[in-house]
Amino acid sequence: MKEYETKNPYNSEVVKTYVQDSTADIDKKLQKALAIEASWAAVEIEDKCELLSNVAELLIDRKEEYAELMTQEMGKPYSQGISEIEKCAWACDFYAHNAENLLADELIETDADESFISHDPLGCILAVMPWNYPFWQVIRFAAPTLTAGNTALLKHAQNVTGCSLAIEQLFLDAGYPEGCFQSLKAGHEEIEKLIANDGIKAVTLTGSEKAGKSIAGTAGKNLKKSVLELGGNNACIVWEDADLDEHIDTMVMARMQNTGQSCIAAKRFIVCENIYDYFLEKFTAKVKSLKSGDPMKEDTFIGVMAREDLAEELQKQVNDSIKQGAKVVLGNMRNGAYYSPTILTDVTEDMPVFKEETFGPVAAIIKAKNREDAITIAANSRLGLGSMLFTEDTDAAMDIISDIPDGAFFVNDMVKSDPRLPFGGTKASGYGRELSREGILEFVNKKTVYIKK
Numbered sequence: 001m002k003e004y005e006t007k008n009p010y011n012s013e014v015v016k017t018y019v020q021d022s023t024a025d026i027d028k029k030l031q032k033a034l035a036i037e038a039s040w041a042a043v044e045i046e047d048k049c050e051l052l053s054n055v056a057e058l059l060i061d062r063k064e065e066y067a068e069l070m071t072q073e074m075g076k077p078y079s080q081g082i083s084e085i086e087k088c089a090w091a092c093d094f095y096a097h098n099a100e101n102l103l104a105d106e107l108i109e110t111d112a113d114e115s116f117i118s119h120d121p122l123g124c125i126l127a128v129m130p131w132n133y134p135f136w137q138v139i140r141f142a143a144p145t146l147t148a149g150n151t152a153l154l155k156h157a158q159n160v161t162g163c164s165l166a167i168e169q170l171f172l173d174a175g176y177p178e179g180c181f182q183s184l185k186a187g188h189e190e191i192e193k194l195i196a197n198d199g200i201k202a203v204t205l206t207g208s209e210k211a212g213k214s215i216a217g218t219a220g221k222n223l224k225k226s227v228l229e230l231g232g233n234n235a236c237i238v239w240e241d242a243d244l245d246e247h248i249d250t251m252v253m254a255r256m257q258n259t260g261q262s263c264i265a266a267k268r269f270i271v272c273e274n275i276y277d278y279f280l281e282k283f284t285a286k287v288k289s290l291k292s293g294d295p296m297k298e299d300t301f302i303g304v305m306a307r308e309d310l311a312e313e314l315q316k317q318v319n320d321s322i323k324q325g326a327k328v329v330l331g332n333m334r335n336g337a338y339y340s341p342t343i344l345t346d347v348t349e350d351m352p353v354f355k356e357e358t359f360g361p362v363a364a365i366i367k368a369k370n371r372e373d374a375i376t377i378a379a380n381s382r383l384g385l386g387s388m389l390f391t392e393d394t395d396a397a398m399d400i401i402s403d404i405p406d407g408a409f410f411v412n413d414m415v416k417s418d419p420r421l422p423f424g425g426t427k428a429s430g431y432g433r434e435l436s437r438e439g440i441l442e443f444v445n446k447k448t449v450y451i452k453k
């Protein structure tokens, strides 16, 4: 029997001790999922959507409880936890209202009497999810995937096991049949075995590039589909005509949300030299004004990082960049899992804070000669989740859409997910899309039906 603890990163107190699932426990859960696969797939779409509306309602009723749980387990500022749960409810409402249309047969005229694409569920989908948005990342996958008629097994990050079990209970309380959505308390070794099992039809991962390579490798070897949402090193490009008075708060939010622990955060600020000094002055002033502290307090914006080792790793990336010539304008102070909001200038393209994803409150600022130079610097990344551009010249912004090699391009706003829009990356940020029509169609059999009468 293997036990593990979840720990509050703010005060190091143990939140709870759990017993890890054995191989037999995991198999039992898989068998339970398989046992209801056909009956769940046969439930009318209207009824599935009603259950999803129940989830949305319960999320809103329980948002304080769930936000507190996230704060305890991974240090998310409470108020940002409330917003996360509200966003989960939004995604559930979106699919509750739109799934029927999105899954409808797609008629295609051919020389058959009738030809169309139908969308059948695949079966049991394995989801491997990270700790940074413990509810949102799961709901982003589960709301469309269950509504398409699949069942799901969730392997969540161990430090958010309480959230993982709360989500399982949430689906049961909303009226989903037992076995439709189950949480595993499993280690990585079990996941490899599970992917190879015939009962698992596909796998989705939100996580690191290393985890992506391993999971996609196992999935590929077993001819299973995978969707990967991996890291990001998003550029925030600031052209010389950007309206900083209007947008500086958004730019700061783009980097510092969730204490900087977000794949889609702005990590590299690439600023045209004509506006550089004014940008740095305003950006620094705003970052300085962010309140750090007890993540349970309503007015705390910067909490602790989810684990002390993550804060240490981040500080190492910063210190290695300083050795290569980066200058600290603000921050670079660590106390346990707390890492103070940090701004680095004189960042060059060979430094860790430019080349690697920084998963915490660190802004790397790079000066660009002009608009073209800024775009070239931004595109120099192995990752391709998204880019944002701030400019008053939206015609010029439209002209460079195809120069942005990422999964998303936002102009005068931060890269963010929205249930109505596809979400996913290119290059080492992964493949496949979540949310919107694209997301609900990732885990269906797009069956060609061709009928001659």
Ligand SMILES: O=CCCCC(=O)O
Pocket (backbone or CB within 6 Å): 132, 133, 136, 140, 261, 262, 263, 264, 416, 417
């Ligand atoms: O780490 C990834 C964060 C994704 C947040 C979102 O979907 O908005």
